[in-house]
Amino acid sequence: MKKHRRSRKRRQKRKISNLALIIFGILGIVLVGDIIGAVIYLRQSPEMQANLMQYLATGNSLSFFQIFWRQFLYQLTIWTMGLTIVGNIVNLFLIFVRGVSAGFNLAVLVQEGGDSFGIGTIVLWSIQYILILFTTILSVYFSIRFAYLITKSLIKKKYKLIKKHLKLYAKQFVVIIILTIFTSMLSAVTTPMVRNQMIEEPIVIDYSD
Numbered sequence: 001m002k003k004h005r006r007s008r009k010r011r012q013k014r015k016i017s018n019l020a021l022i023i024f025g026i027l028g029i030v031l032v033g034d035i036i037g038a039v040i041y042l043r044q045s046p047e048m049q050a051n052l053m054q055y056l057a058t059g060n061s062l063s064f065f066q067i068f069w070r071q072f073l074y075q076l077t078i079w080t081m082g083l084t085i086v087g088n089i090v091n092l093f094l095i096f097v098r099g100v101s102a103g104f105n106l107a108v109l110v111q112e113g114g115d116s117f118g119i120g121t122i123v124l125w126s127i128q129y130i131l132i133l134f135t136t137i138l139s140v141y142f143s144i145r146f147a148y149l150i151t152k153s154l155i156k157k158k159y160k161l162i163k164k165h166l167k168l169y170a171k172q173f174v175v176i177i178i179l180t181i182f183t184s185m186l187s188a189v190t191t192p193m194v195r196n197q198m199i200e201e202p203i204v205i206d207y208s209d
Helices: 001-044 046-058 064-081 085-117 119-155 158-201
Strands: none
Touching: 001 085, 001 119, 064 085, 064 119, 064 158, 085 119, 119 158
């Protein structure tokens, strides 16, 4: 009985350590992407930054449905690719690219608009990004775990466990779909608000550097 409890505690500790390792790994990839994205923008000349803001002000804005569908497809792609080990490797690259994009956008908000429209808009954008990031990390974790368990079951020829893993994955899919719909709607509402605020407020770029 004691041995059974000890082995159970060991499995639980192993699961927690694996979860922490995956989460920290994904966060590390996102953080590197954020830094690279911010550096890419800050390395641009003042003229290039001004052209970017001009394009933002004059370019066609996406509709609510377009923003929603784009975010929804991104999360759905992450989930679908996670069904295979190779797909999970692609997911890590997609997460890195999203991190670069987020770092670039945050640098634009902080440097170009921080003094113009205040911290509120930056906080609003950051909240929706954190929620999207949370959904993405959860989706990637479920996917990696599912691919690992299926591969392990096939190697050990424990085919009965595959059905169990599929049922669990189906339940996780429902959770991810709910979170994806919520974050997609939040992104579709927040993105136009941030964009309109940046356009309405005068942004002054210093060319003296």
